[in-house]
Amino acid sequence: MSKIEKLKNKQWLNAQYHTHDRSMQSIAEELGTNRQRVRRAIMALEIPIKGKSAAQKAALKSGRAEHPTEGKERPEEVRLRIAEGVHQDWLNADEATLKARSDAAKAQWAAMSQAEREALLKAAQDAVRETSREGSQVEKYLLEGLTKAGFDVEYHKTGLVPNPKLEIDLYIPSITTAIEVDGPSHFLPIWGHDRLAKNMQADMEKTGLLLSQGMVVIRVKQLSNNVSTLLKRKLLQMVTETVEQVQVKFPSKNNRLIELEV
Numbered sequence: 001m002s003k004i005e006k007l008k009n010k011q012w013l014n015a016q017y018h019t020h021d022r023s024m025q026s027i028a029e030e031l032g033t034n035r036q037r038v039r040r041a042i043m044a045l046e047i048p049i050k051g052k053s054a055a056q057k058a059a060l061k062s063g064r065a066e067h068p069t070e071g072k073e074r075p076e077e078v079r080l081r082i083a084e085g086v087h088q089d090w091l092n093a094d095e096a097t098l099k100a101r102s103d104a105a106k107a108q109w110a111a112m113s114q115a116e117r118e119a120l121l122k123a124a125q126d127a128v129r130e131t132s133r134e135g136s137q138v139e140k141y142l143l144e145g146l147t148k149a150g151f152d153v154e155y156h157k158t159g160l161v162p163n164p165k166l167e168i169d170l171y172i173p174s175i176t177t178a179i180e181v182d183g184p185s186h187f188l189p190i191w192g193h194d195r196l197a198k199n200m201q202a203d204m205e206k207t208g209l210l211l212s213q214g215m216v217v218i219r220v221k222q223l224s225n226n227v228s229t230l231l232k233r234k235l236l237q238m239v240t241e242t243v244e245q246v247q248v249k250f251p252s253k254n255n256r257l258i259e260l261e262v
Contacts, residue, residue: 010045145236177216
């Protein structure tokens, strides 16, 4: 098939443009012509024109365009504005919009192959395991923020209760305050209901041991694995204010368990 014949062949042109996700420019370069001629041929054959998003994706895939953000570090104020915008977008979304987003996510999941689903689930499980080994992003964010606020914070502290293996996420010795960050696996059956029951029982026992030693226990309930920068900043403010209140006036025995949620 000659180059001219290819431009007139709907099956060939549609396969290159849609099936192989090539750009008009890429097809034009192969045929030794220009992009506008390829566009006219596509329109003449009544082949659907890609939307702007799909066209940009094809350009990135072919290497003709550079990703606007990949590999580039945004300034903190820019990231916060983006986080605030995304947060407000979800808060302001009506039921129809939320349902449409939910349906789109379900459709995306349904379109995946079994291998793609298994790979995605494995990546999620690996992320949870990595978090449990190294400490969550929220823990590290609170550690850095409280330290900058002038508190001496000990990270993953052990040896403060009769169980020597028991580890406190964050501990402030000057006010005998323990801060525990509970991720979703502490209250959702991510690993099954039996595992959830064991986690909840362990949390109760840990809280009891800490309180029995006269400590203040601040438990942070982390509802999502994907906590935005904006929410982390709000949580840091909440925790800092709570710690400062404890510093000013140590709570009575019946008020030493403080629960926060993000």
